[in-house]
Amino acid sequence: MEQKELEKTLKQLHPLERKVILILKSAKSFPEAVKLSGLQEVEVMRALEWLENRGAIKLEKLQKILVELDGNGQKYLREGLPEKRFLFAMKNIEGGVALSDIKRVAMLTDEEAQVSLGLLKKKAAIEIQTDGALKAKLTSIGKSLLEKLWLEEKFLHKNFPIDMATIIHEDKYAYEELKKRKNVLATKDVTERKIILTDFGKQLTEQKMEDKDTLGSLTPGMLKMQAWKGKEFRHYDVKINVPKIYGGRRHPLQESINQVRRIFLDMGFKEMEGPLVETAFWCMDSMWIPQDHPARDAQDTFYLPYEGRLPEKLSKKVAEEHEFGGRCGSKGYGYKWSPALARQLLLRTHTTATTFRYFGEKNIKPPAKYFYIGRIFRNESIDATHLPEFHQSEGFIMDEGLTLRDLMGYIKEFYHRMGIEKIKFKPTYNPYTEPSMEALGYNEQLGKWVELINSGIFRPESLEPYGINVPVIAWGLGIERLAMMLHQQKDIRNMLGATGSLNWFRQHKSVGLRG
Amino acid sequence: MVILETKYSLLNSLLGKKINEKELEETLFEMGYELESITGDELRVDITAERPDLLSTYGLARAIRAYFGMKNEKYKLKESGLVVNVTGAAKEWSYAVACVVKGLKFDDGRIKEVIRIQEKLGATLLRNRRKGGLGLYPLNKIKFPVTYTSEEPGKIRFKPLEGQQIMSGSQILERHPTGRTYKHLIENWKRFPLFKDAVGQILSMPPIINSHELGKIDETTKDVFVECTGTELKTINLALSILVGALIDMGGEASALKMKYGAKTIVSPEFKEEVQGLEVKKVNRLLGLELSAEKIKKLLEKSMYEVKSFNKERLEVIVPPLRSDIWHEVDLIDDVARGYGFNDFELRMKSVESTGETTLAVKLKEELAGLLVGLGYQEAFTLMLTSKQDQFEKMKVKEAKHIQLGKSVEGSINMLRCWLLPELMKALTYNQSAEYPHKLFEISQVTLFDEKAEVKSKETLRLAVVCSNASANFTEIKQVLDYLLSVIGMEYTIEETEHGSFIPGRVGRVMAKGRPVAYLGEIKPEVLAAWGLEMPACALEMDLAELFGL
Structure with missing residues (x-):
C-alpha cells in the first residue's frame, strides 16, 4: 500500500x-x-x-459450540462432586456404613445419593451390603480414589466457557461423563467474530x-x-x-393519478366529480345500455339494498331511446323499459356514469373538454390481480366537426404524454359508442403491446335525451393497470388497500412520465 | 368477450385456403377480434358480444371470406309443409321457433361443433338459458304435427337424455345433473314447457333437457328437427338462424316450418334481410374521410352487407340476416371504418377551445398532502369497501347508519366505509414489520347514509392522520392539527369530549365555524389490541367538506 x-x-x-x-x-x-x-x-x-x-481488517464469522457450567456444575465446583463427598463420608470407617448416615454427613439429596451409589458401584469403589438396612463399604479401589483428583473434577475447574473444539483426550472422557448428568454442563451455539489484520x-x-489533537464534531x-x-x-x-432515512411521500397510485390528471389539465380539460353510489339509471340506462345487458348482472355489479330517485323528464326520454330509438333514426331495442330496474342503487361500475350526469345536469355546451378520475367497483374477490374496486379515468370532447380521426389523434397525443409513441387501434364493441375502439401502446421496457385505452364516439341514442347533437368523442383508461406497469408492481394489493407494503411506499422508485 | 374454440384445419377448409398464423392474427385484429391462441389444431378466437353469429366457425369463416373479398352463398330455405302447434305454452316461456335440416353427414367433429354452438349461444345470446334454449332431434323418430305446450311438473314422465329411468318433471330438477344445473330457471313455474309429437311422445322439456329416446343425435343421424324456445321471438329466431346457418354450411338442406300460434301462423326460421339507408355525407362526417358511395359500397361488402342500390348521396344497404347489432346508421359507418382499416386513418387533432381546470376538492387535497408529506407523513390509499367489524367493532364505537352492500363475492366486505381512521389502523396492522415510526395519512371520500338524498347517500372528503411509535402521544397529533390549520388560516377551538376509539381524557373535538370538524387523541389500548397492535398510536380525523363547505 x-x-x-x-x-x-x-x-x-x-x-x-x-x-x-x-x-x-x-x-x-x-x-x-x-x-x-x-x-x-x-x-x-x-x-x-x-x-x-x-x-x-477482515471480520470472519466463526461458528462455535461453547461449553458452560450449568446449575449443578457450578454447585459441584463449589461443594465437590456428590460421589466424592459420598466417599469422604465413609473415609476411615471399616465395614459397612448405613446409606442414611452417608447422606446426612455428605449432605446429599436422595437423587444425588442414588446417582452416586450407581456411579461408585460401577467404578468398584464400594460394595453394597443388604443385611437389614442398606449399607455401603469402601473397597481398596475406593480408598485410592479418595486420594486422587478425578478427571471430572479437573474438568470442572477449567476456565469456562470452553470451546468444544478444544476438548480433547482425557478431557473428552470427563466431558462425556459429566454431560450424561443432569444440569452439569450446558452447550450453546455462538457466532464468534475473528479479527484478521x-x-x-x-x-x-x-x-x-500519536493521538494528535484533531477535531471531531x-x-x-x-x-x-x-x-x-x-x-x-x-x-x-x-x-x-x-x-437509511425515509421521507414522507405520496402513494404510488396517487402519483399515477396525478400524472394522468396533469396530462388532462395540460390539454385543457376540466375535471368532473360524481357520486360512487349511483342509480342503475345513471350508470347504465342513461347511456343506452340495455336492461338485459350481461354487464348488469348481479354477479359483476354491487347492487345495494336501496332504491334511488329518477330524473322524471329525462327518464321518459331515455325510455323512448330504449323502446323505439327516439327520434334519431334508430330502431331501439324494442322492449318495454322498466323504471324499477333503473331505480336500483349500485356502486358505479364505470366513470361514464359521471360523464352522463354532466350531460344531464350541467348543461354542457360545445366546445367542451372534460375529464374525470374516479373509483369504480366490481363484485369480485380479492387476489393478486383482482380487487373489488379500482380507478378509471375518462375524458370527452364535445364539438362540431369531431371525427374518428380526431379521436385517434387525441389518443395518440395522450399516449405520447405518457411516454408511449408506438400505438395501434383495434375496432371493438361498446353498447354506448359507435365506432368503438381499443388503443394499444407498445411498451418498450416490457417489449410488448399493452391495452390501456378504450374509446369511442357516443351513439346518437345515448346523446339524444340530453339534446346533444354534435359529436362527442371519449376515451378511458384503468389507472391501476397503468400504475402497475409504470411501477413494475405485480400485486394489485400493494397498489391499493390497507395491505400495501409501507416499505415499498417508502422506497418505490420515482417514475415520472416523459413529455 | 366470448371465446370461440374451434379447429384451425376446419377454418382453413372453410376459407378454401391455408391462412398462416400471422395473417390470421392481423386479419382478426383489423376486423375487431383477437386470435387468442393456436395450439396444434386448437384455435381460440376472442369475439365481442354483439356478434353471436361469429360463435360458429362457419359464421366466422363467412366473415373472414367477405373481408378477403370472397363470395359467400346466401342461406337457402325450402318449405317443409310441416306444422308445429303452439298451444297452452307456459306463460314464462311462451315462444317457440323451429326448422328441419336434412341430408347432414355428421361425424364426431361436426357433432361436437353443433354442441359447441348450442352451448355458446346458450351462454351468451340466450343469457345462460334465461332468454331461451336450443334443441336438436333426429327427424325420423318424430311424428308431425309437433306440439309446443306445457304440463304440471308432476304429470310429466319421460326418460331424460343420458338418464337411467323415466322421471317426472320435478324429479329431473332434483336428480338429473343438467336438471340440477338449470333448476333455478323454472323451479317456481306452475307448468313446465314441453314438446310432444303427434302420437304424444315427449321430445323435450325446454329449456332443461331433451328426451333420451327422441332427443339424441349421433353419427347415424341424417335429418334433424331443430327448435328454440324462450321469452321473446326476436332473440330465439336469431339463435335458431345462427345454428341452422351452420348446419346449412355443413351441407344440410334447411326447410321452414309453420308455427301455429292459434289463428296466427309464422314461418320459421326467418332469415330476415332488413334494409338500412345510409347517407354518404354522414359516413364522411363521422369518420373524417371523403369516401365516394362506390367506395363505401366496397367497404360494406367486406362486412357481408349487400348494397341494393346507391347514388352519389345515399346507399340502400341490405343487412345480413344474422346481424342483430344494427340499430342505426352509425352501426353501418362503424363497419365502413372496419373495412377501411382503423390503422389506415390519417390522425388529426381538431383544436377544441377549453381551459384546464380542476376541482376545489382536488386542490385542497393536494395542498394538505403537500404539508403532511413535508412533516414526514406517508400517504396511504385504502379501500372504500370494508366491514362493520373493522369500522365499528374494532374501533369500539357504536354502529352508525351506513351504506350496506347486497351480495358480495368477497367475504371480508359488507359496507362502504363511513370513516377513514379504521382503514389506517388496518394499514398499521399489516405493516408491523416495517421500521417505526409509522406516520400515515389519507385524504379521500367516505360515504354516509342519507335517507333524503337522490342516491340515499352523501360523500364527504375526509383527512385522517395516524402516528404510531413508542412515544406517540396527544402532543404529537395536536402539533399536526395546529400546523395544518394555521397554515390554511382556519380558526378553531378544541373541546373536551368522549369518543369510543380514544383514551378518555386524551381526546378532543375540534370546532370551527361553529361546527364540529374533527376528533383527535390517543388511541385506546382496547382498540390497539383489537387490531393486534403493540405500539401506541395517536390520530386525527377531520371532515374537510364540513371545514371548507365543499
Whole structure:
C-alpha cells in the first residue's frame, strides 16, 4: 500500500479506531479486543466495522459450540462432586456404613445419593451390603480414589466457557461423563467474530499513532470560543455506509393519478366529480345500455339494498331511446323499459356514469373538454390481480366537426404524454359508442403491446335525451393497470388497500412520465 | 368477450385456403377480434358480444371470406309443409321457433361443433338459458304435427337424455345433473314447457333437457328437427338462424316450418334481410374521410352487407340476416371504418377551445398532502369497501347508519366505509414489520347514509392522520392539527369530549365555524389490541367538506 493512502487513512481514523487497531496486534477475536481495549462492546464493534470498511481488517464469522457450567456444575465446583463427598463420608470407617448416615454427613439429596451409589458401584469403589438396612463399604479401589483428583473434577475447574473444539483426550472422557448428568454442563451455539489484520492493517499498526489533537464534531461551543482555530478536523471516510432515512411521500397510485390528471389539465380539460353510489339509471340506462345487458348482472355489479330517485323528464326520454330509438333514426331495442330496474342503487361500475350526469345536469355546451378520475367497483374477490374496486379515468370532447380521426389523434397525443409513441387501434364493441375502439401502446421496457385505452364516439341514442347533437368523442383508461406497469408492481394489493407494503411506499422508485 | 374454440384445419377448409398464423392474427385484429391462441389444431378466437353469429366457425369463416373479398352463398330455405302447434305454452316461456335440416353427414367433429354452438349461444345470446334454449332431434323418430305446450311438473314422465329411468318433471330438477344445473330457471313455474309429437311422445322439456329416446343425435343421424324456445321471438329466431346457418354450411338442406300460434301462423326460421339507408355525407362526417358511395359500397361488402342500390348521396344497404347489432346508421359507418382499416386513418387533432381546470376538492387535497408529506407523513390509499367489524367493532364505537352492500363475492366486505381512521389502523396492522415510526395519512371520500338524498347517500372528503411509535402521544397529533390549520388560516377551538376509539381524557373535538370538524387523541389500548397492535398510536380525523363547505 502506498504511503499516501496510509496517511490519508491515518487522518480519517476515529479515536476509537486508533485505540482498537493498536490492540489488534495481540487481540484476535471480538471478546479479546473488548477485554484488552477497555472500551464498551458497542464502541469496539463500531470501530471494527469502520476498520473493515477501510480494508484494514477482515471480520470472519466463526461458528462455535461453547461449553458452560450449568446449575449443578457450578454447585459441584463449589461443594465437590456428590460421589466424592459420598466417599469422604465413609473415609476411615471399616465395614459397612448405613446409606442414611452417608447422606446426612455428605449432605446429599436422595437423587444425588442414588446417582452416586450407581456411579461408585460401577467404578468398584464400594460394595453394597443388604443385611437389614442398606449399607455401603469402601473397597481398596475406593480408598485410592479418595486420594486422587478425578478427571471430572479437573474438568470442572477449567476456565469456562470452553470451546468444544478444544476438548480433547482425557478431557473428552470427563466431558462425556459429566454431560450424561443432569444440569452439569450446558452447550450453546455462538457466532464468534475473528479479527484478521490485512496487510494494509498491519502497515497501519506500524504507523505512528500519536493521538494528535484533531477535531471531531464541530460544535456551537467551539464556534463561540473559536476553539477550531489552528486545529485540524479528523477526516471522515466519505464512502461509509450510513443508516437509511425515509421521507414522507405520496402513494404510488396517487402519483399515477396525478400524472394522468396533469396530462388532462395540460390539454385543457376540466375535471368532473360524481357520486360512487349511483342509480342503475345513471350508470347504465342513461347511456343506452340495455336492461338485459350481461354487464348488469348481479354477479359483476354491487347492487345495494336501496332504491334511488329518477330524473322524471329525462327518464321518459331515455325510455323512448330504449323502446323505439327516439327520434334519431334508430330502431331501439324494442322492449318495454322498466323504471324499477333503473331505480336500483349500485356502486358505479364505470366513470361514464359521471360523464352522463354532466350531460344531464350541467348543461354542457360545445366546445367542451372534460375529464374525470374516479373509483369504480366490481363484485369480485380479492387476489393478486383482482380487487373489488379500482380507478378509471375518462375524458370527452364535445364539438362540431369531431371525427374518428380526431379521436385517434387525441389518443395518440395522450399516449405520447405518457411516454408511449408506438400505438395501434383495434375496432371493438361498446353498447354506448359507435365506432368503438381499443388503443394499444407498445411498451418498450416490457417489449410488448399493452391495452390501456378504450374509446369511442357516443351513439346518437345515448346523446339524444340530453339534446346533444354534435359529436362527442371519449376515451378511458384503468389507472391501476397503468400504475402497475409504470411501477413494475405485480400485486394489485400493494397498489391499493390497507395491505400495501409501507416499505415499498417508502422506497418505490420515482417514475415520472416523459413529455 | 366470448371465446370461440374451434379447429384451425376446419377454418382453413372453410376459407378454401391455408391462412398462416400471422395473417390470421392481423386479419382478426383489423376486423375487431383477437386470435387468442393456436395450439396444434386448437384455435381460440376472442369475439365481442354483439356478434353471436361469429360463435360458429362457419359464421366466422363467412366473415373472414367477405373481408378477403370472397363470395359467400346466401342461406337457402325450402318449405317443409310441416306444422308445429303452439298451444297452452307456459306463460314464462311462451315462444317457440323451429326448422328441419336434412341430408347432414355428421361425424364426431361436426357433432361436437353443433354442441359447441348450442352451448355458446346458450351462454351468451340466450343469457345462460334465461332468454331461451336450443334443441336438436333426429327427424325420423318424430311424428308431425309437433306440439309446443306445457304440463304440471308432476304429470310429466319421460326418460331424460343420458338418464337411467323415466322421471317426472320435478324429479329431473332434483336428480338429473343438467336438471340440477338449470333448476333455478323454472323451479317456481306452475307448468313446465314441453314438446310432444303427434302420437304424444315427449321430445323435450325446454329449456332443461331433451328426451333420451327422441332427443339424441349421433353419427347415424341424417335429418334433424331443430327448435328454440324462450321469452321473446326476436332473440330465439336469431339463435335458431345462427345454428341452422351452420348446419346449412355443413351441407344440410334447411326447410321452414309453420308455427301455429292459434289463428296466427309464422314461418320459421326467418332469415330476415332488413334494409338500412345510409347517407354518404354522414359516413364522411363521422369518420373524417371523403369516401365516394362506390367506395363505401366496397367497404360494406367486406362486412357481408349487400348494397341494393346507391347514388352519389345515399346507399340502400341490405343487412345480413344474422346481424342483430344494427340499430342505426352509425352501426353501418362503424363497419365502413372496419373495412377501411382503423390503422389506415390519417390522425388529426381538431383544436377544441377549453381551459384546464380542476376541482376545489382536488386542490385542497393536494395542498394538505403537500404539508403532511413535508412533516414526514406517508400517504396511504385504502379501500372504500370494508366491514362493520373493522369500522365499528374494532374501533369500539357504536354502529352508525351506513351504506350496506347486497351480495358480495368477497367475504371480508359488507359496507362502504363511513370513516377513514379504521382503514389506517388496518394499514398499521399489516405493516408491523416495517421500521417505526409509522406516520400515515389519507385524504379521500367516505360515504354516509342519507335517507333524503337522490342516491340515499352523501360523500364527504375526509383527512385522517395516524402516528404510531413508542412515544406517540396527544402532543404529537395536536402539533399536526395546529400546523395544518394555521397554515390554511382556519380558526378553531378544541373541546373536551368522549369518543369510543380514544383514551378518555386524551381526546378532543375540534370546532370551527361553529361546527364540529374533527376528533383527535390517543388511541385506546382496547382498540390497539383489537387490531393486534403493540405500539401506541395517536390520530386525527377531520371532515374537510364540513371545514371548507365543499
